[in-house]
Amino acid sequence: xxxxxxxxxxxxxxxxxxxxxxxxxxxxxxxxxxxxxxxxxxxxxxxxxxxxxxxxxxxxxxxxxxxxxxxxxxxxxxxxxxxxxxxxxxxxxxxxxxxxxxxxxxxxxxxxxxxxxxxxxxxxxxxxxxxxxxxxxxxxxxxxxxxxxxxxxxxxxxxxxxxxxxxxxxxxxxxxxxxxxxxxxxxxxxxxxxxxxxxxxxxxxxxxxxxxxxxxxxxxxxxxxxxxxxxxxxxxxxxxxxxxxxxxxxxxxxxxxxxxxxxxxxxxxxxxxxxxxxxxxxxxxxxxxxxxxxxxxxxxxxxxxxxxxxxxxxxxxxxxxxxxxx
Amino acid sequence: xxxxxxxxxxxxxxxxxxxxxxxxxxxxxxxxxxxxxxxxxxxxxxxxxxxxxxxxxxxxxxxxxxxxxxxxxxxxxxxxxxxxxxxxxxxxxxxxxxxxxxxxxxxxxxxxxxxxxxxxxxxxxxxxxxxxxxxxxxxxxxxxxxxxxxxxxxxxxxxxxxxxxxxxxxxxxxxxxxxxxxxxxxxxxxxxxxxxxxxxxxxxxxxxxxxxxxxxxxxxxxxxxxxxxxxxxxxxxxxxxxxxxxxxxxxxxxxxxxxxxxxxxxxxxxxxxxxxxxxxxxxxxxxxxxxxxxxxxxxxxxx
Numbered sequence: 001x002x003x004x005x006x007x008x009x010x011x012x013x014x015x016x017x018x019x020x021x022x023x024x025x026x027x028x029x030x031x032x033x034x035x036x037x038x039x040x041x042x043x044x045x046x047x048x049x050x051x052x053x054x055x056x057x058x059x060x061x062x063x064x065x066x067x068x069x070x071x072x073x074x075x076x077x078x079x080x081x082x083x084x085x086x087x088x089x090x091x092x093x094x095x096x097x098x099x100x101x102x103x104x105x106x107x108x109x110x111x112x113x114x115x116x117x118x119x120x121x122x123x124x125x126x127x128x129x130x131x132x133x134x135x136x137x138x139x140x141x142x143x144x145x146x147x148x149x150x151x152x153x154x155x156x157x158x159x160x161x162x163x164x165x166x167x168x169x170x171x172x173x174x175x176x177x178x179x180x181x182x183x184x185x186x187x188x189x190x191x192x193x194x195x196x197x198x199x200x201x202x203x204x205x206x207x208x209x210x211x212x213x214x215x216x217x218x219x220x221x222x223x224x225x226x227x228x229x230x231x232x233x234x235x236x237x238x239x240x241x242x243x244x245x246x247x248x249x250x251x252x253x254x255x256x257x258x259x260x261x262x263x264x265x266x267x268x269x270x271x272x273x274x275x276x277x278x279x280x281x282x283x284x285x286x287x288x289x290x291x292x293x294x295x296x297x298x299x300x301x302x303x304x305x306x307x308x309x310x311x312x313x314x315x316x317x318x319x320x321x322x323x324x325x326x
Numbered sequence: 327x328x329x330x331x332x333x334x335x336x337x338x339x340x341x342x343x344x345x346x347x348x349x350x351x352x353x354x355x356x357x358x359x360x361x362x363x364x365x366x367x368x369x370x371x372x373x374x375x376x377x378x379x380x381x382x383x384x385x386x387x388x389x390x391x392x393x394x395x396x397x398x399x400x401x402x403x404x405x406x407x408x409x410x411x412x413x414x415x416x417x418x419x420x421x422x423x424x425x426x427x428x429x430x431x432x433x434x435x436x437x438x439x440x441x442x443x444x445x446x447x448x449x450x451x452x453x454x455x456x457x458x459x460x461x462x463x464x465x466x467x468x469x470x471x472x473x474x475x476x477x478x479x480x481x482x483x484x485x486x487x488x489x490x491x492x493x494x495x496x497x498x499x500x501x502x503x504x505x506x507x508x509x510x511x512x513x514x515x516x517x518x519x520x521x522x523x524x525x526x527x528x529x530x531x532x533x534x535x536x537x538x539x540x541x542x543x544x545x546x547x548x549x550x551x552x553x554x555x556x557x558x559x560x561x562x563x564x565x566x567x568x569x570x571x572x573x574x575x576x577x578x579x580x581x582x583x584x585x586x587x588x589x590x591x592x593x594x595x596x597x598x599x600x601x602x603x604x605x606x607x608x609x610x611x612x613x614x615x616x617x618x619x620x621x622x623x624x625x626x627x628x629x
Contacts, residue, residue: 105524107522109540110543119530170529
């Protein structure tokens with residue numbers, strides 16, 4: 001087995017939120033609270049969870065766009081959280097990001113060509129304008145954009161095309177890791193498939209590793225090798241895709257999967273559903289013990305007292321629940 | 327599969343058409359500005375005024391400081407003598423003085439605004455983007471500067487460095503940049519959480535590069551509008567300072583000073599007040615209309 005490309009250990013990102021009043025004390029908002037995982041070369045790890053469970057924060061912390069409060073992010077063995085600016089810049093060329101909102105992730109005052117060329121200009125100052133242009137055009141073609149659109153501005157493109165520009169920008173340095181932060185959530189369903197196919201296609205061609213953040217379980221199932229389920233900044237379950245979708249162990253995962261609609265009304269009506277009641281608790285004041293217990297159908301006394309550790313529940317299958325054996 | 331669009335006949339046609347030039351937001355804004363009649367006319371009037379102010383004094387038969395000893399009393403317009411607007415109370419040609427004054431006023435307006443623009447945008451963008459202690463430090467300094475009265479500040483400068491023409495630009499610029507810095511900082515704060523800034527950082531851009539490449543071009547729309555509103559403010563400020571005797575000195579003149587002189591003779595000779603006042607009013611109106619037009623033209627909601 002090859003060494004993992006990325007090793008995240010006990011990563012925590014806490015934000016200090018001031019409670020009201022002039023002399024209010026600040027309390028930590030634990031957006032990401034002790035997450036560990038490995039990522040191998042060429043592998044896609046899907047990260048799913050509700051809004052506000054820390055998916056995007058995790059992605060940003062991995063890329064060092066947000067400072068980690070504790071824990072390590074190791075890239076090929078070297079800890080990114082300990083690097084200084086210059087070393088971090090050198091490492092950053094290996095990891096890029098694709099954002100959720102296609103238009104907001106592109107500078108409205110720059111042409112598509114300039115946007116895609118920006119990473120090249122940052123890392124290859126020696127390239128001439130003509131060389132940069134040639135590479136940009138080649139990249140545009142690879143992501144399915146017409147190279148003749150190089151001088152257009154983001155507002156002249158459709159959402160799907162903007163996302164392709166974002167992908168081209170992420171791919172132009174030929175990185176080894178791409179963090180996709182809900183890359184298709186803002187897109188039309190018909191465009192979604194195109195972008196997903198483009199991503200898997202690029203992954204195959206460049207042997208990319210991906211962190212694929214999404215709340216859409218069907219999309220994650222399609223693209224991921226492994227899936228991690230987050231809830232209030234903690235890992236609930238981490239397993240191979242097939243294991244997770246066929247035999248979900250955690251009640252939260254079971255509820256999520258049972259909520260995925262089946263495109264057949266007969267089956268849809270007949271299928272058993274695990275209903276999760278209530279809303280996501282405030283991350284400022286998370287429940288004691290297991291964070292999911294307030295909404296869990298299986299919760300018992302122990303859940304309020306002891307936070308369940310991640311336990312092995314089969315090969316590569318980890319679950320954080322006191323009752324997963326039931 | 328990447329060639330979905332490329333393989334279609336339409337795609338081929340587009341591909342063959344070669345590079346398509348994009349229409350930038352600026353080009354779009356420019357088009358909308360030209361469509362706004364008030365703004366467009368204002369622009370033409372301002373350019374004309376500028377050109378006439380610069381070229382005029384060379385062409386006219388009288389210079390701004392030349393006294394026509396035959397007409398030392400204020401004289402009504404006399405075309406035969408070349409006094410198209412008449413003379414002032416000491417016999418100097420009013421048209422020459424008005425045009426020369428326009429030169430000074432417009433120059434003060436544009437130069438002081440440029441000073442304010444440069445300092446304000448730099449300070450505002452750095453404070454807003456870097457944040458934290460740097461932000462606190464810079465913004466508290468701005469607050470401090472706000473608390474210093476302008477006249478007091480100018481008098482101190484005059485005492486320290488003597489009366490100097492350039493000093494006035496500096497003094498006015500040093501006061502006007504404060505508001506600019508606040509505006510730019512506010513805009514930067516909204517920009518810095520946008521995803522394209524994160525994307526720029528992820529693709530290896532340094533803080534300086536991001537400020538220059540992404541922040542400044544994106545705040546420029548708002549700043550442009552504010553600039554057109556600052557120029558008239560600065561012109562008024564200059565006339566205020568000249569009125570107090572802290573600005574331009576005789577025989578040099580500016581619109582503010584001409585109006586001041588004219589006001590003294592309002593009862594005998596209203597012409598000496600009305601003519602420079604009309605020039606100044608038209609200029610201020612035009613800048614305001616242009617500012618309005620720019621604001622509408624650059625408003626993204628119209629897009």
